[in-house]
Amino acid sequence: MQPIISIQGISKTYRPRGKVGAFQALKPIDLEIQNGEIFALLGPNGAGKTTLISIICGLVNATTGTVTVAGHDIVRDYRAVRRLIGLVPQELHTDAFETVWKTATHSRGLWGMPRNDAHIEKVLRDLTLWEKKDNRVMMLSGGMKRRLMIAKALAHEPKVLFLDEPTAGVDVELRQDMWNLVRSLRAGGVTVILTTHYIQEAEQMADRIGVINKGSLILVENKAALMHKLGRKQLNLRLHQKIETVPGSLAPYKLAIAADGMELVYVYDTEAEHSDITMLLQDLATAGIGFKDLVTKQSSLEEIFVGLVREQK
């Protein structure tokens, strides 16, 4: 399958005017987004998520590298690229004095699309804004403004939708609505790229997850693969006596020695059909290794994430 977005060597260095000290917000990044997937860019605040999507959407000039969207270069062929893209920024930027209906139709017009009231009505209804269509934007609540931003981005029927922190400051109910909306968009063939620092959000919605930190993309994986890692458990055995090496008879378990030889660590897959714990314990007894305590723990996506982020520091 052809990727819909292909990012090659994109980097960004901000050079403040009249001040010394440049800041590299993005180190060269390569990434491909597949057509029709939901891709989550996961990372802490200031990791470079917004910079990356701002480059693709034409709000920020890249320092190096190229991006193509459906085969079109984002600089040379910006019209073709931008026609395909809808952007919902993180901040609530709205025309306070205009009505909901007017701002939504204006957005469609900016994209050069002929007037289509039926489409705008559908989008507003989908986002439960139809009742508010004649209200001025400043009369809307924060959650409604957020939905209006999405409605504006969907007004021109984009093929790729960027959602920058879509659920920041959004209540639980609206968050669920937002996730359902994203899934229905994907069902309609729209590729969705969302940035978030909520791991739960990435886990709930994404097909693939990219972890970004300090301007580097440190991991891109299928959510399934990450979940597989999640499905792994770790068994720590606290030993009676210190051991130097793992006896040969226990080699198949690939045990690791920890805590200066006072612990053995066994990583196993709970989703595997046969758990080997019983056999391991039997084999340990046979080898004459006694333990005084055992602890099992599950590695969460959060831990994987924190581990990755820490490794970088």
Place this chain on the structure above:
Amino acid sequence: MNFIAIQSIYKFEMSRWFRTVGQSILSPVISTSLYFVVFGAAIGSRFGESIGGDGGSTVSYGSFIVPGLIMLMLLTQSTANASFGIYFPKFTGTIYEIMSAPVSYLEIVAGYVGAAATKSILLGLIILVTANLFVPVHIVHPVWMILFLLLTAGTFSLLGFIIGIWADGFEKLQLVPMLIITPLTFLGGTFYAIEMLPPVWQKLALLNPVVYLVSGFRWSFYGISDVSIGLSLGMTLVFLGACLVIVARIFQTGYRLKQ
């Protein structure tokens, strides 16, 4: 060309104006009427003599200042409207949408500058009608009058657009109009003919670009001018060209728009 986008920006800008159409029209009409009362009636009556026009015809001082007043309004309103029009989305952040839309810079400028120029032309015409209530006004060269109206409104709306992009605060938005445009307009022959000045000041006045605009515009009304009509038109086109070059440069570099 994304004509729908130009139309969309234009309509959006015009609707912003029509929302406050009362104030938008009322305040220039009132201030122009005040100028007539103060300059036309109070000061003008002291002039005693009329100012000569084509073929020996003369115009009263009150009629003489009409083109200057329209020009004054055209310059200030064009810059104010256009600078605010582009500064406001920058201020509220809504500019992200225009910057990420499939529109060329030319189309953005056409939408914003077109709307700003339309507003100031409408105001100019309203002032023309208002002036007609106070003094007799006739237009000898209507085609030239329209041409100068369009060129001036377009040029100063472009200038306003540049100011709006450059400004990073509301104070700066006011700075250029207050410090440069208003003084140049007052000193540019709005209320007097350049020949009324002492010889040295006459020479200095020719360095003021507004002199050429007012002179050309007044010529289209009464056939009276401080400088030749060709020079007026030429200078107007030079300013227009200069503004276009600066706008093109702004978009090429993404100055104050893109990081």
